[in-house]
Each structure stands twice: as C-alpha cells, then as structure tokens.
Amino acid sequence: MFRNMYDTDVTVWSPEGRLLQVEYAMESVKQGSACIALRSSTHSVIGALKRSVSELSAHQQKILEIDDHLGIGIAGLTADARTLAKWMRNECLNHKYVYGTALPSGRLVTDLADRHQRTTQSYVRRPYGVGLLVASFDKNGPHVYQTCPSGNVYECYATAIGARSQSGRTYLEKHCESFEECSKDDLIMHALKALVGCVSGDGELTRENGSVAIVGKDQKFTLIEGEELQPYLDRLELEGGNNGGNAEEEEDDDGEAEEMET
Amino acid sequence: MSLSLQSGGTSSRALPHPSTSSGLTAPAEATTRPITTGTSVLGIKYNGGVMLAADTLCSYGSLAKYKNARRLLPINSRTLVGASGEYSDLQSISDLLRRNALEDRCTADSLYEEETESEECAKEVWSYLRAVMYNRRNKMNPLWNDVVVAGFKQDADGTTSDEPFLGIVDKIGTAYEDDILATGFGSYLASPSFVKSTRRIWRRVRHVPCGGLLEDSVL
DSSP, X not given: OGGGGGOSOTTOOOTTSOOHHHHHHHHHHHHSOOEEEEEOSSEEEEEEEOOBSSTTSOBOOOEEEEETTEEEEEEEOHHHHHHHHHHHHHHXXXXXXXXXXXXXXXXXXXXHHHHHHHHTTOSSOOOOOEEEEEEEEETTEEEEEEEOTTSOEEEESEEEESTTHHHXXXXXXXXXXXXXXXXHHHHHHHHHHHHHTTSOTTOOOOTTTEEEEEEETTEEEEEEEGGGGHHHHHHHHHHXXXXXXXXXXXXXXXXXXXXXXX | OOOSGGGTTOSSOSSOOGGXXXXXXXXXXXXXXXXXXXXXXXXXXXXXXXXEEEOOOEEETTEEEESSOOOEEEEETTEEEEEEEEHHHHHHXXXXXXXXXHHHHHSOSSSSTTOOOOSOOHHHHHHHHHHHHHHHHXXXXXXXXXXXXXXXXXXXXXXXXXXXXXXXXXXXXXXEEOSEEEOTTHHHHTHHHHHHHHTTTGGGOOHHHHHHHHHHHHO
C-alpha cells in the first residue's frame, strides 16, 4: 500500500496529513487487554483485565498507584507505562514537597500530554506505545482522563481502552446516566460489568485476572485484587452472570440480567 | 524564566558565574547583612479570618528613610503575605509569588473551564516559601526576611474552607503555623500579651476589636 512510503519515521507526514508512526503506536494500545474507567460525583474507579503469558506465569499488573489521590490503568507496552508511571510519581512527590498538597490531576495530565507530544516531533525518539486511564480525586473533584500515544488527552465520565473494549464502551454509554449518584460499591460493579464484555471467548472474570482500583472523597487510591475482589465477583454472579463474549448460561435474576455484548 | 528551586526561585542570578565574568565585574557575593529594613509584622486569627498588621517604615540603619512602604502584600485572592527584614528581598519574594500566581491563572488545571480553585491557597504559598528559603540558606545566600503568610485553609478536597491559616517562614527556612504570630521585636513586645489574652478564644474575637488590638500593638 502507498502508506508504506510515509511510515518509516515519526517525523514524516503522509499525503493525507497523518503521522502514520503515531497511528501505529495507537494500534499497540488496542493490542493490550481491556481497561475501564468511570466516575461518580464522589469517586473514580478503574477496572482492568490482567493477562498472563502462560498458565505458569503470574498475571501482568495493569493498575499502578501514582499517589494517594491518583492512579493509572494501562493498555499497551507495559515497559513504556512503567516509565511514565515513574515520572508521574516523581512529579507528584515534588509537588508535595514544595507545596505540601496533592498535585492537581489536571496539571499532571497536561504535562503528561506534553511529554507524549514531544516524542511525536523528534527524529531520535518514538511515541510511547501505551494508553493510560488516569483516575483521580483532587481539589476539583473526581476525574477520569484518557491519554493516547499521540499526545491527546481526553477527560471522560467513563471510557474503555484495549482489546475488545468496544463492548465495555457500549455498556458504559448505556448506563452512564446512573453513574453520577452511584455508591462506591455500585460503581465498582459497573466497572466489572463493563469489563466482563471484554473477556475473550468463553473466559471468565476471576480474582486472578480481574483488577479494580478506587479513589475518592475520604478514600485513598486503593487496589482491589485477589481475595478482596471475590465479594464483588460473587455479586456479579448474582446480578447477571460472568461470561465474556457469549451470552449463554446467564443467570436470570428476575429479568434484571444484563445483556452481554459480543 | 526560572522558577526552579535550583536558582533560588528567581530568574535573576544572585551570584554571577565567575567563569563568564569579563574580569572587570565584582566577585560573587552573598547577602551577609540587611541594608534597608522593615520591622515587625503581627498576625492574629480571629472570628472570620486572619488579620495582619505592620507599620510603613523602612529604615536605613538608624535613618528613617522610607516612610510609606507597603510591607503587607496580597498574592492572590486567597493569600496575604507580610515580611520584616530586608525590603528588597521582600520585593523579590513578592515578584516571585505574583509570577507564580499569574502562571497559575494562565495554566488550566483542567481541560475544561468549569473547574475553578486553581489558585494556590495560603498553605501552599507558605510551604513553597519554606522550600525557597531553605534552598537559599543552603547556598549560603539567604533572603533576609521573616515572612508571615495569611489566608484560609483548604479542605481535604481542596475547596477553600472557613478555617483561617497563619504561618511564618524565617530566613533559614524554618516554617511554623500558629494562631498568633509576630516577627522581630513584635514577638517580644506584642505577642506575649496577645497570647495571654486571646490565644484560646481567638474564634470569638470579632473583626473590629481585632483591628483595635493590633493597632494598639503596632503603636
């Protein structure tokens, strides 16, 4: 295809006015496993599906704590994500040392976007191959941001990235009106339900591959995994089934079963 | 323009680099003594906020040189700063803090306009000053001031609360918060009687009596 002539360097424009290398970097994000984020008026939640390389290996960490009031969910190149996380943690700590307060997430995310952009305008660097979902609670309330390798940052009420994330987005769009007033636990349930649709084939959301984090008013950034996740997974079973992709074997709960997106 | 702690928070270099000097410039010097000085600043919390008081004299040694100098300065809509000691250093601090406040206003904290509260609160200004003063002290070139910072506290979620804030930072970077503060001679002459009369009941002291109390102390 003609695309190939303009995609070798990030500093080369295609005739359609696109930076193909940046777009290829965004493809990398789509290869990562799904990550969901949503917020209410008091809390922000991240949910993620952890992948394991093989039966024998541990599941890859997808949610990273940045500070007491801020955390990220990642999709794409994990190594790139760790570099960004390291930088974000440093920024937060510096701000705390100098100003004695938590770094406002809007400011951090804007600087993060600038960092991404610099890589798209340099001959010797490449874009970061990872998309981040930033969930925070600071003096301006709860926030959810989505970052791209292109340097764009979007603030959202709810969003999903990674493989098969469209089903997550569809679920979130359907229920987004109800998020504002949700309680902590209901918000987590929404994240899990959105995540279920992103599981491949006849896989299941389990306490090994599921991962949730919450931050909010009077709630420091807290990771919920493993045993602690089980009560939510049990509730998920009751409320609508835990099957990825296929809608068979749904437990009907007096007609309140959620439709699973394929 | 450099606001980094590296350069002591100001863009002008206090110590010219010896290697770039033409040979005719004076050798680099650090502040060893104050020249034009202001005296005490008093601050007390009361029911409704916090009040600062200072006279408007800047002395040149024993000469009463500048008789109408402002030593209490607003930084943004939430913070007031007052300082004793070297007046030029106060002006430098004031420039620095105002520049920060301007940058704050120009930098969107959020991508969307609905978000407010992007101004630094008093506690952040106080903490920032502590970092700057301590950094300068470590370079053996202090800003020769005792700075009082007044304003309101921030709640855990960052909105300005009704709780007043009063803090002090001295020339070597010691930072301290209290209900009643004074710099210089005020801490010997005025503070003790304040503390005795109003420390535990400052929440009940109203605006006008508070002003009267401070005026009497300044005189």
